[in-house]
Amino acid sequence: MGTRLLHVVYRLYERRLRHQLESARLPGHVAVMLDGNRRWARAFGAPTASGHQAGAERAQEFLRWCDELDIRVVTLFLLSTDNLRRSEDELVPLLGIIENLIQDLAAAARWRVHPVGALDLLPDRTATVLKEAADATREIDGMHINVAVGYGGRQEIADAVRALLLEQADRGGSLEELAGTVTAEDIARHLYTKGQPDPDLVIRASGEQRQSGFLLWQSANSEYYFCEALWPDFRLVDFLRALRSYAERERRFGR
DSSP: OOHHHHHHHHHHHHHHHHHHHTTSOOOSEEEEEOOOHHHHHHHTTOOHHHHHHHHHHHHHHHHHHHHHTTOOEEEEEEEETGGGGSOHHHHHHHHHHHHHHHHHHHHHTSSEEEEESOGGGSOHHHHHHHHHHHHHHTTOOSOEEEEEEEEOHHHHHHHHHHHHHHHHHHHTOOHHHHHHHOOHHHHHTTSTTTTSOOOSEEEEOTTOOOOTTTTTTTTTTOEEEEOSSOGGGOOHHHHHHHHHHHHHSOOOTTO
C-alpha cells in the first residue's frame, strides 16, 4: 500500500473515530506518561537527545489535540525523581529540552502552566524556568497543563504529609490531635495538584503497563489506557482510540 493511500485510509479512520466521539463522554482531566523516547532514538540509531526532542514536539501536538477536544486539564509526566539519577550526558540535554518546552508553552500565552514535582530537587535553572512559566500564565483562563518534572508519587505524598504536620505545628496543635482528626481530604489539600480534579484517564505510551509512581494518590479511581506506540510515534488516532475506550467504560468508583 502506497504512502498516499495510507494517508487517505488514516484520515478516513480518524474521521470515523471523531464521529464516534461526537456524543461520547470525554474525560475532563487526561494524564499521560510520555514513555519510549529513548527506545525510539535507539531504533533509528540516533542520539538519545533526539528521542527526547521528538517526544517534546509530540507533547506540544498532543496538547493541541486536547485543546481542540475541550479537555480542561492535562498532566504531562516529563521527568521523574528516578530520572534525575541518569548519567549527566543524558540528563543535561534532557533538562534543556524540557526547559525549552516549558518556555514555549508559556510563550504561547494560551494555557496555564503548573509545575508538579519537587522543585528543590531540580537544578536551579530548571526550577526557575518552571516558576517563571507558572507566574507568566497564572491568570490565563485556558487549558490547565500540569508539567510533572522531578516528580515521584511517593515523594508527593511524603511532601503532603510533611506540609500537613507543619501546618498543625503553626497552629500550635499537637500530633495527637492531628492523628485523631486527619482525613484523606486533609492530605489532598497539600498535594502538588491541590484544588484540581483527579485524572479521569491516564495514558501510557510504549507498551509498558506500569504505574511508575505517577499520580499515585490522584489516580485511585482513574481509567488506564496502554498504547503500544512509542511516545514520538503516538498519533491522533491513538489518542482518539484511548478516548473511545474511556467512553465505553462504566466508571464505578469502587461502588
